[in-house]
Amino acid sequence: xxxxxxxxxxxxxxxxxxxxxxxxxMPQLLSTNINGxxxxxxxxxxxxxxxxxxxxxxxxxxxxxxxxxxxxVLSPSQWSSHVxxxxxxxxxxxxxxxxxxxxxxxxxKQEISWASHLSLQACLLPTPKGASCAxxxxxxxxxxxxxxxxxxxLRIPLDKSDDDAMNxxxxxxxxxxxxxxxxxxxxxxxxxxxSQLSIAxxxxxxxxxxxxLGRWFGEPVRAAIIHTNSFxxxxxxxPCLSKRHQRLMTAFFNHSIQIVVSGTPVHNLPMGxxxxxxxxxxKHIDGTQRHSLRPYLDYVSxxxxxxxxxxxxxxxxxxxxxxxxxxxxPLMDNLEAQTYETFEKDTVKYSQYERAVxxxxxxxxxxxxxSTKTTVLMVVGAGRGPLVRASLQAAEETGRKLRVYAVEKNxxxxxxxxxxxxxxxxVLLAIxxxxxxxxxxxxxxxxxxxxxxxxxxxxxxxxxxxxxxSFGDNELSPECLDGAQRFLKADGISIxxxxxxxxxxxxxxxxxxxxxxxxDFLYCNWSTALVLSMSxxxxxxxxxxxxxxxxxxxxxxxxxxxxxxxxxxxxQPVFTxxxxxxxxxxxxxRYKKLQFEIPHDSGSxxxxxxxxxxxxxxxxxVSNIFPIEDTSVCTIRxxxxxxxxxxxxxxxxxxxxxxNLPKRISYSQQQWPFVLGWSLGLSIEEFH
Ligand SMILES: C[S@@+](CC[C@H](N)C(=O)[O-])C[C@H]1O[C@@H](n2cnc3c(N)ncnc32)[C@H](O)[C@@H]1O
Numbered sequence: 001x002x003x004x005x006x007x008x009x010x011x012x013x014x015x016x017x018x019x020x021x022x023x024x025x026m027p028q029l030l031s032t033n034i035n036g037x038x039x040x041x042x043x044x045x046x047x048x049x050x051x052x053x054x055x056x057x058x059x060x061x062x063x064x065x066x067x068x069x070x071x072x073v074l075s076p077s078q079w080s081s082h083v084x085x086x087x088x089x090x091x092x093x094x095x096x097x098x099x100x101x102x103x104x105x106x107x108x109k110q111e112i113s114w115a116s117h118l119s120l121q122a123c124l125l126p127t128p129k130g131a132s133c134a135x136x137x138x139x140x141x142x143x144x145x146x147x148x149x150x151x152x153x154l155r156i157p158l159d160k161s162d163d164d165a166m167n168x169x170x171x172x173x174x175x176x177x178x179x180x181x182x183x184x185x186x187x188x189x190x191x192x193x194x195s196q197l198s199i200a201x202x203x204x205x206x207x208x209x210x211x212x213l214g215r216w217f218g219e220p221v222r223a224a225i226i227h228t229n230s231f232x233x234x235x236x237x238x239p240c241l242s243k244r245h246q247r248l249m250t251a252f253f254n255h256s257i258q259i260v261v262s263g264t265p266v267h268n269l270p271m272g273x274x275x276x277x278x279x280x281x282x283k284h285i286d287g288t289q290r291h292s293l294r295p296y297l298d299y300v301s302x303x304x305x306x307x308x309x310x311x312x313x314x315x316x317x318x319x320x321x322x323x324x325x326x327x328x329x330p331l332m333d334n335l336e337a338q339t340y341e342t343f344e345k346d347t348v349k350y351s352q353y354e355r356a357v358x359x360x361x362x363x364x365x366x367x368x369x370x371s372t373k374t375t376v377l378m379v380v381g382a383g384r385g386p387l388v389r390a391s392l393q394a395a396e397e398t399g400r401k402l403r404v405y406a407v408e409k410n411x412x413x414x415x416x417x418x419x420x421x422x423x424x425x426x427v428l429l430a431i432x433x434x435x436x437x438x439x440x441x442x443x444x445x446x447x448x449x450x451x452x453x454x455x456x457x458x459x460x461x462x463x464x465x466x467x468x469x470s471f472g473d474n475e476l477s478p479e480c481l482d483g484a485q486r487f488l489k490a491d492g493i494s495i496x497x498x499x500x501x502x503x504x505x506x507x508x509x510x511x512x513x514x515x516x517x518x519x520d521f522l523y524c525n526w527s528t529a530l531v532l533s534m535s536x537x538x539x540x541x542x543x544x545x546x547x548x549x550x551x552x553x554x555x556x557x558x559x560x561x562x563x564x565x566x567x568x569x570x571x572q573p574v575f576t577x578x579x580x581x582x583x584x585x586x587x588x589x590r591y592k593k594l595q596f597e598i599p600h601d602s603g604s605x606x607x608x609x610x611x612x613x614x615x616x617x618x619x620x621x622v623s624n625i626f627p628i629e630d631t632s633v634c635t636i637r638x639x640x641x642x643x644x645x646x647x648x649x650x651x652x653x654x655x656x657x658x659x660n661l662p663k664r665i666s667y668s669q670q671q672w673p674f675v676l677g678w679s680l681g682l683s684i685e686e687f688h
Contacts, residue, residue, distance in 0.1 A: 008315035011256035019262035036291025137190035218507030218566030228263035321563035356618035357394035382406035452483030494579035504571035
């Protein structure tokens, strides 16, 4: 029974499991736990006392599971929906003891083969025993090559990293703990980031620092196993969790991570006997059986149910979380009507432009001149006209006279723009329609032309554009505006006047997005970010980007609503463009070295890429009103090729990383291709 209903949430985190001991009566085990309120069991599939070396030679490596029950005891849907196989926890494939090592490998293969036969959705792999897990990982990697759809969850303790020990302040070297993230990282590298290998985190009573915890949200965590001894006791004797544990659980729910309750009851509850019965049941006062872990499950449900419902915008964007999209290329391609419609829903953006134009008009034309002087305003890249409308509204609001040129290179958009052609358009919002309806025929001139080639009949006082894309200039705003500033008066104003980029290193892991719509839009308010992109084919992180085996995909700045991401360091400004730019040494190439400092209590991390944002100043104090970074929508640039060469380990304190963003690649004027980019290099300068 799901933990509860939360409007908009259809994720797996609604289902809660329970870890059980081996029971050869699987139907009984399942019905007890399902009737007890859990959705699935995490149970051993084989008798833990089984050792191949103790058996007749006939069994060894035969693939037969001698101590597993029959597959017929449950229906296929029961196996696949309600059972996660727990691989024998005694296995140690890196043991010095040869018999144990061999037995372990045989059993691991037998159990996974049996679980595949049962079509289980996942198997829980025991935590690697020692510091070395090479043979274990090698064997799992081998298994993964031929596995059906089953996921393998590697059990990893959410260890508290001892800051003192990690800082070298501890006298006793044996106290230095292994960072469990490193164990995981080592294992997954040896398994080549296989998409079916994920994590089940063991949540213990003490938690690591917030920075250390944050790393796990950039990793493929599927389940969190919470132990009964991690629970505190409330005033009425019932289990509850510390505030930090509660926040962690909420974060798990928000990241579609399933909770599994584990352990024996440790609370003396008023309803009676707290001794764990072999079958996990307890007698109710009325004689009915009650699951002995029910109070823990009830508390988990309570935490789930007390979360706020997802806001409507968030619900709409759910399907776009971690969905990589190639940025739009409006200079090279002609955008489609649906794309313009998406832009035009962004009321915040246009009202900010209206405010900026109003301020610019008031600065330029005094009240005395208002009735006599006409301002020439050019909207370059006018699309279907929303910025023309915003400008005209600003003129009306400020009582200033305006003459407008709407310059647009997309011939399809111009059909919509042009009043004579208005019959061809089905789009009522079109400026052509507006011009007719509002009687602006004498105010607005529509120009079907690339702004860089237009021979303007007069110079502009104000140049309005919106070519910012998602990382500030990815629609080639600087190059287009450099071409257009020829027809801006020497004291003319460009709106926007500047845009600043910033970014920060991230860990990021997407593996199971199952969308493949041929044409998709994400509308996002400009106050939060510009996410304008669509993608014809979904590119999945790691696997897909890597599988292209080319530079282009690694050097593409994808647009993505980041969700399963760990921000590893605060963002830093990268570079800025300002308009107009009359300097004779003007150059749109940028080169920058950045040094990011990873908080020392994070422990080790791996940088998968960079999340980039921008802040645009439209005019004076009018900008995109919220720092975009506060939302999780941004572009991310993957540096996998490079991190593969230089896996970045941030162990203690300061590690310097140098980011080279040497140049924006130039483009040929004949072809007008859209070229995105900077080439990115990473190197480690210094280790401490
Ligand atoms: C991001 S859209 C913005 C459209 C419109 N201003 C809006 O807010 O809906 C950019 C527009 O600029 C146009 N564009 C891009 N580069 C251009 C150029 N060099 N000359 C003229 N128009 C251009 C594109 O065709 C597209 O319609």
